[in-house]
Amino acid sequence: MINSLFLISHSGDIFLEKHWKSVISRSVCDYFLEAKEKAGDPENVAPVLQTPHHYLISIYRGKLFFLSVTQTEVPPLFVIEFLHRVADTFQDYFGDCSEVVIKENTVTVYELLEEMLDNGFPLATESNVLKEMIRPPTILRSVVNTLTGGSNVGGTLPTGQLSNVPWRRAGVKYTNNEAYFDVIEEIDAILDKSGTTVFAEIQGVVEACVKLTGMPDLTLSFMNPRLLDDVSFHPCVRFKRWESERVLSFIPPDGNFRLMSYHVSSQNLVAIPVYVKQNISFLETGSCGRLDITIGPKQTMGKSVENLTVTIPMPKSVLSVNLTATQGTYTFDLTTKVVLWDVGKLNPQKLPNLRGSISIQTGSPKPEENPSINIGLQIQQLAISGLKVSRLDMYGEKYKPFKGVKYVTKAGKFQVRT
């Protein structure tokens, strides 16, 4: 399936290679680098490339390319999903998935890759199983290790792989038993010039942080599960129970994990928390333009809108902007031509406004298009769909855990066309 893996930096430097079958020369990456050169933007490199003897399947994460080489037919999503899983594992282990971190931890990375694939076929991809075999580095441990010559490799053998709950390791112990759930919803929306909704939907995830002793069996139920239209689960969730009773019943993995992701049924009208009044125009003559944006609250369910940001990718011919913001600060990136306005908290009494002039390269024609406005925001203590967790029960263990649920609404791909 997967023959080899190359990690390639943003600039095209191949800094790690691993082979699971016969060694494939790194020169195979040249095809990829060529395509990358051609595409310009790394996002635009085709994930699947064909070369005379190999197929290259790659992902782009954290300014890194994970490039896998395969020689035969394989479902491309299989490889892509796996590569993302590798990146997730690095993120989980090192807190970050970047070139620097991976270079610092080459040996651990190598050991991880060794365990994750056998002969190119995924072997252990559950982070709990991996953590049993290879301990994640911590500062304390690395100090101790250098002093004592200890190692990162777990002395115990990975029993997790043998159990039928491979996502949970045995013998977990905590003094504070706690289970926290974050319901995070994102609004994806496209609004048109006049502010009407072209398309809007709510996507949500339930992220969990469970630190419980032993083998707890949890049941999480919602007040209004009928809101959920489409769901996907962590493998620990018992699908049958969901089908019949609409409750999430599961033996949780240890630590942080994504319990479920969902889509709110599209019949429900999506509340749009803010409105945007905007006017961006370029003058026919004189190579300049005007920009005037005001943001106000719309349907916020009585909560305050925080971390409001506005991102406007300007046309390439824009030279500079001269704006004033009544609230927050703005920056203009000269290379990417992006205006970023960090508003902060939205004050309904005094609506934030950004206005000023745009100057365009002299000689270049008036830009055809108006840039779109991307909104970022956060509303604490609110799930915009109205989803509510009703209760969490624990079976199988005697102690009483701390429980908590947090709701957050964010703007996902929230775009205003101009």
Add this chain to the structure above:
Amino acid sequence: MFSPFRHDDLKEMLDSNKDSLKLEAMKRIVAMIARGKNASDLFPAVVKNVACKNIEVKKLVYVYLVRYAEEQQDLALLSISTFQRGLKDPNQLIRASALRVLSSIRVTIIVPIMMLAIKEAASDMSPYVRKTAAHAIPKLYSLDPEQKDQLIEVIEKLLADKTTLVAGSVVMAFEEVCPERIDLIHKNYRKLCNLLIDVEEWGQVVIINMLTRYARTQFLNPNINESLLEEGGGADKTFYGSDEDEDEDEEEKEKKAEAAAMAKRKPYVMDPDHRLLLRNTKPLLQSRNAAVVMAVAQLYFHLAPKAEVGVIAKALVRLLRSHSEVQYVVLQNVATMTIKRRGMFEPYLKSFYIRSTDPTQIKILKLEVLTNLANETNISTILREFQTYIKSMDKDFVAATIQAIGRCATNIGEVRDTCLNGLVQLLSNRDELVVAESVVVIKKLLQMQPEKHSDIIKHMAKLTDNIQVPMARASILWLIGEYCEHVPKIAPDVLRKMAKSFTNEEDIVKLQILNLAAKLYLTNSKQTKLLTQYVLNLAKYDQNYDIRDRARFIRQLIVPTEKSGALSKYAKKLFLALKPAPVLESPFKDRDHFQLGSLSHLLNAKAGGYQELPDWPESAPDPSVRNVEVPEWTKCSSREKRKEKKVEKPFYSDSEGESGPTESADSESDSASGSESGSEGSGSASESEESGGVSVSEEEEEEEEEEKKTKKRELKKAVQESESEQSSEEEDRKHERKMKQQKSDSESESDEEEESESESSQSESDDSESEAEVRKKKKAAESKPPSKPAKKETTKEKKEMSLLDLDDFEPAPSPQVTPVNNLFSNSLVTDLEGLSLSEAVLLPATIAPSSALKSYELLHRITGEGLSVEYCFSRQPFSPDANMVAVQMQFTNSSASDTKSLHMEDVKLQSGMRVKEFPEIELLPAGETATAVMGIDFCDSTQAANFQLCTHTRKFFVSIQPPVGELMRPVFLTENEFKKEQGQLMGMNEITEKLTLDAKCRNEHAIVQRVTTAANLSRVPCGSDKECSPPVPPPEHPVHRFAGRTVTSGSLVLVTVATREEGAAQLTINCEKMVIGTMLVKDILLALTQ
């Protein structure tokens, strides 16, 4: 290059006896490998440490070894003995890791050692080691393909493995080594389907993809009738119009007609195994793993009936939220799907709207999907979207949008003019690329109806002054040439300008100038003769030979000379022939001949190792091959051998006749579910006939016997069906698995054919039942439709059956075990014990509690103004709906006047609960009593069902609350099964309570009676096993066991009452449903202590 000194330093560290130094050295070496630097000269130093005690050093040495063994074969051999020792280690994980490394060492000399190790590991006790063995198979195969035959044997053995851990890996090995040996799958098909949901996600992908291919070879096309209709209709002509060979044509048509006739004669009945696959893969659409979702989606796309494919759309749309790489692949597949099944994605149209932040490749794919989805109803919305896209800064995307508009315009006649106008407006766009793309598209559109649009052509002619993009210039020139008659004045002028700039044009433009010149010369030679000559002369000396060729060719054709050939007479016809308008079609058209989700599909080219997705067979191969057989046979590698055996031992041949009963099982369950029974019955009859013909000849001899048996079998089936209906889906799975083991064993017994066959049909009937269920579009998967006819038979034949079965069951297990190979004996014993399960079907009715039913008051005489109502739980299956609890109500009219039209109204229920109302009682005369039965689905909760009881004068609010004991129905389990099930319901599913038995209730009879009164459970007979419960309880302290299932979800409820000295006892309840368990404990406790 490295200096040798640095390596010396590493060698020194490796030779030291400090682990920390060794570790440091190994880390540095591995870092070198990771960076792609050569560290092969350290091989001898490293390999010495292969037996190092430190586990991290050891692991790093393995990494090194696997990387360089191929280059240093001789030295690598030094390490082999370490692994060979590891293979014998008592710890399974060490055995596995040793095999893993050993098989990763790519040294040809150790092939025999590897082979031996794999074979041994394949029969290891630990499933993890067997999994590793499965992983090792492709490694060995790639090292030495000559081992294929031996490896196939190992694969066959591992395919029979029943653990989820092994399943994914062995199918992977199968796909790499012998994907063509589809016959190996037959016996394991059902098992794989059933294990699927518990296999790890990567294995699921591989298994699903393989099963898709398998299903394509074994089942009939579920859309066969539809596709015939389609082809028989309008599509037929266009399809065959291009075909030159008419004879072949005829033949094919005949075939089609035949097939159509066949289809008419025999309505399509889905093979239960086909249904099993669809049913068991569906929940995986909810997987978090995009690859699994895609695999299921492609399976449904390729295998499901048209009406059911829709379910995958939602899941695929969900994946569009994922990483952009995932989106890219999913959109490619969606694009292909939308061509064939547009309706499926139409509701999700807006999910494909494009954001300015999407990467260009995603934008273009979304555009493709939007274009495919466009139809008369949504085209205006789509065009409005396109309108905004045209303003995008991303020029490649704009160009693609213009093409998309062109395609919409060609596909949907209504909007052609609108699109054309919009495109013409784009001609004045400032961006040249946009203009150029528009020109190209307009050209294609104009070709459809040029007469109407001469002003557009004129407008475009003017553009030649400004537009520089060669493709656009060429398009304009072609247009003018083609329709020069519509623009007689402008055309020569354009040629004049072009002649001037000829030498500076690109090649494609030059060719079109030549074309234009030739066409003008033919239509308007007066004005253009000289110009044409000039252009031809220029072209004659062009650098490009194509252009020189073309010029020579054209000159010969159009310029009359004395020796001009016969062709020049036809020049006008040649150049100005009516050209068909181009068809603008999706690049994704016909891509679905590649298996969706595959690399080949994505690249639209066959990748190495791609297995073609076979076409559906004309007639289904024998479905009985999937029936699981005697364990002895699994050792034979080929089917031929098995057949030989059959000839030798005639009594085995009976199992071949199974195709017969399989079919009839189909038809029966169909009729049971209340659908068209007549037609299907006849259909299956002809089918069984056919499969009879297909299978081996000796069957004919058996046929007579066969027929006699069928009757008996059918009875059995009916019984079993009624049983299986009640069991939940999940249970079905376990059940079926059990059945299979059991079946294989029972066949080894000499006169057990009866038994086994009924078993196989049992699993069959399960499947077909759910088929009926899907047809009914029932949501709750567990709720099975009841089958009235089947039930009647059950009651009628009960006695006969029990006699029959007991006969079969009589022979003691021990003698049968002896002839069987030692390897299997272990599981055989347990399986044989399971045999008694067949009793299950007859017992529930016979062991119904003898005690009187407790009745409850629903409406008191006084509040009811003379009408009193009592109800009791009759514990009879409620025939209209097996998931409902039957409530028998007794109405007594003690008033002086008649009560009329007694019925119920305004049912208030908790969510999920359902009620089947009792039929209205029209008249209840004074002093009379009437009974009625209603059904309530309590959803396994003790929530009350509230409703109004109405008479012709009054309404009474009443409510029925079930005691927890009534929420279940008895099932029969043997003691072993009970223990097995109990073992699976430990932990939080188990509740234990100590109690002191009531003085009156210390004998067996009393206990049984009290428990069965308190809860609708059946007694588990004890003592049927001697081998497996080591601490046999002394007879004076017997253990009573009871089993039941909850009515709605079918969760097992297991009750154990273990008695001790002096009336002490321990009550244990195992139930998946905690609430039910706790409540039941209370109730039974109460019943036993009072």
